[in-house]
Each structure stands twice: as structure tokens, then as C-alpha cells.
Amino acid sequence: MLLAIDTGNTQTVLGLIRDGEIIRSWRITSDGTRTEDELWVYVRLLCHDAGISIPDIKRTVISSVVPQMNAGLRDMSREYLNTDPLFVTPSLPFRHNFLEGRFQTLGADRICNMYAGLTAYPLPQIIIDFGTATTVDVLGSDGKYLGGSIAPGIRTSSANLFRAAAQLHGISMEFPEHVIGTDTSSQLRSGILWGAVDQTDGMVRRIIRETGLTFSTILSTGGLVEMVSSRSETITKTIPDLTLKGLTAIADEFIPES
Numbered sequence: 232m233l234l235a236i237d238t239g240n241t242q243t244v245l246g247l248i249r250d251g252e253i254i255r256s257w258r259i260t261s262d263g264t265r266t267e268d269e270l271w272v273y274v275r276l277l278c279h280d281a282g283i284s285i286p287d288i289k290r291t292v293i294s295s296v297v298p299q300m301n302a303g304l305r306d307m308s309r310e311y312l313n314t315d316p317l318f319v320t321p322s323l324p325f326r327h328n329f330l331e332g333r334f335q336t337l338g339a340d341r342i343c344n345m346y347a348g349l350t351a352y353p354l355p356q357i358i359i360d361f362g363t364a365t366t367v368d369v370l371g372s373d374g375k376y377l378g379g380s381i382a383p384g385i386r387t388s389s390a391n392l393f394r395a396a397a398q399l400h401g402i403s404m405e406f407p408e409h410v411i412g413t414d415t416s417s418q419l420r421s422g423i424l425w426g427a428v429d430q431t432d433g434m435v436r437r438i439i440r441e442t443g444l445t446f447s448t449i450l451s452t453g454g455l456v457e458m459v460s461s462r463s464e465t466i467t468k469t470i471p472d473l474t475l476k477g478l479t480a481i482a483d484e485f486i487p488e489s
């Protein structure tokens with residue numbers, strides 16, 4: 232059994248993987264003040280919920296973009312699971328040498344997403360992750376990482392707007408009937424949701440123009456992906472657990488089950 236942990240800036244996804252299959256996953260709030268004992272409570276509950284006994288967890292792999300959580304995650308894994316966790320970093324000697332020693336500050340979640348893409352889908356690829364940030368990553372025809380973009384996430388940017396504008400408040404994130412809204416709520420929903428869709432499709436079209444490539448695969452993932460994916464004209468596939476899949480592939484490469 233593999234425990235895969237994806238710590239993003241908003242939420243941490245805990246996944247249990249058996250024989251390459253994600254059997255259960257949970258989301259908890261990412262919080263840099265959590266102790267290893269608190270993290271253990273969640274892992275214990277998750278395992279109990281999945282009917283897994285703790286000694287069955289033989290490996291732990293972690294993608295974290297929140298350094299304040301790393302010590303707690305590491306100590307939880309060592310002390311309670313008796314496994315030394317593998318942290319994903321750009322310096323790992325990946326079999327798919329897609330970073331070529333470059334991109335030393337690239338987020339671990341993006342590395343995992345690309346590893347999942349490289350392992351399972353045709354090239355070239357664009358991978359879009361809708362989380363605290365919206366990230367776009369581009370893999371060329373030879374499987375090398377070309378680069379990408381980072382923008383404020385859908386909730387991050389709208390939350391900041393609600394904070395900054397005295398007369399605007401949170402709204403339910405449902406697509407409005409018309410693009411041209413006729414009241415405050417429908418105008419906000421139009422701007423936020425159609426804005427996110429058009430940001431996505433516009434960015435994909437720009438990347439196509441800049442590279443001259445025909446992309447076989449345009450993958451999307453992230454906690455907010457359902458808000459955009461079905462309305463996008465460019466996304467070809469949505470895989471909500473792409474990061475966990477990448478974590479699994481990386482664990483199998485570096486800490487194979489003995």
C-alpha cells in the first residue's frame with residue numbers, strides 16, 4: 232500500500248494506492264501549523280475508513296508546495312507509519328528526463344502532473360491545474376518541459392475582489408444563463424466563470440500559436456477543474472486525481488515495492 236500526499240496551498244489530498252489503483256482519497260485543509268500528531272489523526276481515520284490496517288502502508292510519497300507543512304508530514308510518516316517519505320523535487324533523477332536539470336524552483340505538484348501526463352498520454356501536451364493558482368505546463372513533442380504560466384486561481388482572485396470591493400459579496404459559482412448579466416450576481420458569475428473559461432482557451436490558443444505545435448493532449452485537473460472543464464473548447468481530458476497518479480508513478484520509480 233502506498234500513501235500519496237499532495238499538499239497544495241488550499242488543501243492537502245491524502246490518497247491510498249494499492250496495485251496502482253487509487254482506492255480512497257481525502258481532502259483536508261492545508262495548514263502549516265498542524266503537528267505530526269494531528270496529521271496522523273487524519274491518516275489513521277482515512278485508513279480506518281478504507282478498511283486498511285496501518286502496517287499495510289509500506290511507502291509514502293509527498294508533493295508539497297507548502298514548505299511549512301513538510302516537517303509535520305515527514306515526522307508523521309516516520310514516527311507513525313515507519314516509512315521514510317519520498318519528497319518530490321525537481322532534482323530527482325527522473326527516468327523521463329523532462330526537466331533536463333533546469334526549472335529548479337518548479338512546484339512539486341506540477342512535476343507530478345507532468346509525470347502522470349508523460350506516463351499515460353500522447354505528446355505534445357498542455358496540462359492545466361485549477362487550484363489556488365491556475366498553472367499551465369507545456370510538454371514538447373520529445374517529452375521535454377518547455378515551460379508554462381502561473382495565474383491567480385479562480386477562487387483566489389474572486390476572493391480578493393470580494394475583499395477589495397465594499398459592495399460585492401460571495402456568490403454561488405454557477406454559470407449564468409447569459410454572458411451579459413443583468414444583476415450583480417449574474418454579472419459576477421459571468422465574469423468569474425466565463426472569464427476563467429476564456430482565460431484557459433485563450434492561453435491554450437496562444438501556446439499553440441507560439442509553439443506551432445498540434446497538441447494531442449490538453450489535460451486539466453485541480454480542485455476547481457469542474458468549474459471550467461465542460462465549458463472549455465480546448466481541454467480534451469479532465470483527470471481530477473492527476474497529481475495522485477503522478478505521485479504513484481514517481482513512487483514506483485524511486486521507491487518500488489519490495
Ligand SMILES: Nc1ncnc2c1ncn2[C@@H]1O[C@H](COP(=O)(O)OP(=O)(O)O)[C@@H](O)[C@H]1O
Binds near residue numbers: 243
Ligand atoms: N471534491 C471537491 N468538490 C468540489 N470542490 C472541491 C473538491 N475538492 C476540492 N474542491 C475545491 O478545490 C479547491 C482546492 O483546489 P486544489 O486543486 O486542491 O488547490 P490547491 O492544490 O492549491 O490546494 C478548494 O477551493 C475546494 O473548495
Ligand SMILES: CC(C)(COP(=O)(O)O)[C@@H](O)C(=O)NCCC(=O)O
Binds near residue numbers: 336338365
Ligand atoms: C504555482 C503553485 C503556487 C501552484 O500551487 P497550488 O495552486 O497547487 O497550491 C505551486 O506549484 C508553487 O508554489 N510553485 C513554485 C513556483 C513554480 O512552480 O515555478
Ligand SMILES: [K+]
Binds near residue numbers: 238
Ligand atoms: K495542487
